[in-house]
Amino acid sequence: MAEMGKGVSAGKLASNVQKKITRAQEKVLQKLGKADETKDVQFEEGVNNFSKQLGEGTKLQKDLRAYLTAVKAMHEASKRLQDCLADMYEPEWYGKEEMDSIKEDTDLLWTDFHQKLVDHALISMDTYLAQFPDIKARIDKRNRKLVDYDSARHHFASLQKGKKKDEVKIAKPVSLLEKAAPGWAQGILSAHHVAQTNLSRSQAEEELGRAQKVFEEINVDLQEELPSLWNSRVGFYVNTFQSVARLQDKFHREMAKLCQSLNEVMTKLEEQNQSRWAKISQLRNKLPPPPKVTPSKDLKQENIIDLFDDALVSDVNVTSPAQVRRAATFNDGTFHPTLPSPPLLPSPHQKPSFPQVILTSSKYQGFHKNNPKIKKSCLKQTPAFITAETLPGTTNGSSDDSEMPPGFLYKVKAMHDYAATDQDELEIKAGEVVLVITYDSEEQDEGWLLGIKEAYWLQNKDLRAKGVFPENFTQKL
Helix, strand or coil: CCEEECCEEHHHHHHHHHHHHHHHHHHHHHHCCCCCCCCCHHHHHHHHHHHHHHHHHHHHHHHHHHHHHHHHHHHHHHHHHHHHHHHHCCCCCCCHHHHHHHHHHHHHHHHHHHHHHHHHHHHHHHHHHCCHHHHHHHHHHHHHHHHHHHHHHHHHHHHHHCHHHHHHHHHHHHHHHHHHCCHHHHHHHHHHHHHHHHHHHHHHHHHHHHHHHHHHHHHHHHHHHHHHHHHHHHHHHHHHHHHHHHHHHHHHHHHHHHHHHHHHHHHHHHHHHHHHHHHHHHHHHHCCCCCCCCCCCCCCHHHCCCCCCCCCCCCCCCCCHHHHHHCCCCCCCCCCCCCCCCCCCCCCCCCCCCCCCCCCHHHHHHHHHHCHHHHHHHHHHCCCCCCCCCCCCCCCCCCCHHHCCCCEEEEEEECCCECCCCCCECCECCCCEEEEECCCCCCCCCCEEEEEEHHHHHHHCCCCCCEEEEHHHEEEC
16 A cells, blocks of 8 residues: 555545545534434533633633732842842941841742742642643544544434335346346346445444444543543632632731831831931030131230330230130231240249230241340240140140041040940040041031040050040030
8 A cells, every 4th residue: 555654544544534524524414404413411511611611720820820920020129129228228327237137038038939839829720721631632532523423323324214215226127137138137136236235234334333432432531521620620729729828928927027127127227317316406405516716817906015126015905815815826817836835834933913925926936046035035924825726737735746647637625425326436525635537438427526535546546446426525625
């Protein structure tokens, strides 16, 4: 037999084509009402339930996949939001480490929730739907075999009905053969026709039995499977939605704990910030502002004595301590630390009411070089000044610039105790001297200074103990 392709012979192909033609003819006759169709109401109900169950399962699978996509999108959005908070959160703020831990736990919780939904819901859903294609293919095959069975049944019935007609047709040629052939020939022809008719009926009956057997084997299996599959949907739906509900419940309970922890961190950060600024505001209202360090330039000319003219002026009108403090700055508005400082305390032999005098800068320098004796004499008659205020960038006392910390500006003296409320603050006691230094960054809180205690610096020569403190707790030296 000629081969038409791998595994397909010409006879097999012709048989399949003939089956399709026969089925098509049978369906046309059934639709036209010229052939009856085998009906099974119970099976048709099972097929309708199967189609409904398949449609519901397919929709559930689609919606479950959409839910998982939404969970993944929410995970990404939550992660970006947490990353934004972590980037904005300053390292020195309250709860920085706890906030970072909450961020990591939130990310892990979303990941675990998504994975468990896949394992306990989506995979189960895919397994449930995997059985439908095979059953659907068997239902389609059962329908085709039913058409074959009906066609064989109708063919056999038609042969049975045509038996009498064939006997009439056989009698007609007998009369003709009597004239053309002897009697023995007439019997041979009649016997041959009867044998052919019996052979066709036998083949039709055999084909009917074979078609009926194939159909009933498939039909019996489906009659058992379809009702069982239809009833299984209840247990599957229960397990699927229970799994989703349990996972959601656990996820939201754990997420609520993390949200509560984050809310507590934010609340404490806000309280700490408000408390700090409330304390600053209260201190500003209670304490007077620190003294100004800008030298006064409106010193009256009549309050300055010229020691370097030919004669000394005897009528001095500088008597108040405030005027003496302003007099530490020369009349040109500058301060010269290279000039010798006046004695801090008056001599025991001096009288407290001795006139106080001011030296002008330009003539004092010439006088110092040319008239050392007069200078010494004048200084003996000059009472002590109150200590001159230092300007930013200068030093006072016995320490020189080389002993000051980097970025040193000036010294201040604590007028009140201040207890530090944060790790970056400096705790000071009344009477302590603090070396004010420049801020590490350009941002400086208004009303706060950065510095280190002078005693600590002189002993350790490092800035590890530096900190910020309120300016209005101190007074510049």
